[in-house]
Amino acid sequence: MRGQKSGWSLGLAGLLAPVTLWLGLFFLVPLLLILAYSFGTSGVYGGITLGFNPSNYLKVFDPLYLEIVVRTFVIAAINTLICLLLGYPLAYFIAFKGGRWKTILILMVMVPFWTSFLIRAYAWVVILNGNGVANKTLQFLGITDGPVNLIFTPGAVTLGMAYAYLPFMILPLYAALEKFDPRLKEAAQDLGASKWHTFWRITFPLSMPGVIAGSILVFIPSAGEFVIPNLLGGSRTVLIGNLVQQQFLQARDWAFGSALAMMLAALLLAAILFYVRHVGTDKLEGV
């Protein structure tokens, strides 16, 4: 309370010093470092010369890489849409029909959310592989005669991603719907609106902050995903994430890899600015 104007005091500085040091040194500085590297030039033997070389960013327009970039955004967009279509009914159900089970129902969404990401992707390897549960079921139902190739396809990658990111969509949707005053719905219906009409004119627009937050939380990490395409995809489903991994671990073209990573970070920044503009707060659902 002493430094009235800026609000700073010795105690406050002490409380904030550790986080500033840790996130400054191990979050911000590394990001600035790859920003600098993204404008550098990779040497033949893996070294890097700093400078101002925009060619790493222009490389993205090389047809070879452009195909990967476009594919990544298409898959991430489809995944976001699937998560929205699956997540909305469940969030709606918990918020309006959950009653006294609400807490347990939302906890049941959070448990997969916190369960190891790798294992949840691996589960689909077990299900989709050659003679896995999926093929057994298809044959049992008489849809297919023999085992069909399900794994290592774009469809498998999309399915694995929808599974992995669905809780990221449900939680902010639920948070938005839970705040909703049910009297608004009653009012609309008293005034003669049909259920369908009430949903599209009242409920859905009011849940937009959740829809936008959920879409960002699904789209951004899907665009940077590399584990799911590694496990469930083949050579035809290489995504930006795989490309970044290759540049850093195999090709050792760190300048290009940094440029790709910066693009993903820029995408996040754009999404946050979009959220702030349309929802009007500067915070995103993080848990």
Added chain:
Amino acid sequence: MAAGSAPKGMCRISDRMLLLVAGLIYLFLYAPIAIVIFFSFNSAKSTQNFAGFSTKWYGELLRDQTILDAFYNSLFVGVAATAIATVIGTLTALALSRNEFRGKTFADSGIYAATVMPEIVVGVSLLVFFVAAGVGLGITTIVIAHVAFTISFVTIVVRARLSGMDRSIEEAAQDLGANPVQTFLRVTLPLILPGVMAGALLAFTLSFDDFVITFFVSGVGSSTLPLKIYSMLKFGVTPVINALSTVVVLVTLVIILGASRFLGRDEAREVRRATEE
């Protein structure tokens, strides 16, 4: 009244549809994990046909020294990262929840940016940073990285707890002559302890399960459980991986249920609200 009963009947049908859809989505969320757990008890080497109940793959886990080493590494990293992140995160929450100061928006944005930044970006930037700084990759770099990405989560959870706290109790302690340190240790800390515990448990889960960031900052011989599972997968799907996955899922489950006990109903809502608004 006839007009009133028709929509009610429709309402019931749509309610049942919604219940069915919700049930199917829960099935979608849980069935894949259940299948992995189910096949971990298969006596045959197959992950396709269930031959009979057996726990022999769990025995196999205990006999594989590389798996045990990875488990100890995961445990060490989890405990060390959680301890550091919980202290720093709690201090940060205290600073942010009770002070208005210039640069607060920047501090807030930094905290949230760290939770939503794609993991691959955090991973490669730390890799580049450690290599540039000449730090050898290993357990230490994994701990540093895990602290960096869990601090924000601890901050968010503890802050939610603090926002629901009555400050007049602290003022009373100070009026009665307690100094700031005494007030914190005897009054504030006991009151926010459930939030701190919940934050610590969530930090441990995040660390224990992390694959992407660890993948980039680990060195030779510093494998954690997720890294071990990933490298085993390269040689194909085996019941041993199912057993190991089951162990990891159960550890996570126990911790999350523990955290949800600490994080009472009100705090859970508070966390969601604090992170949403």
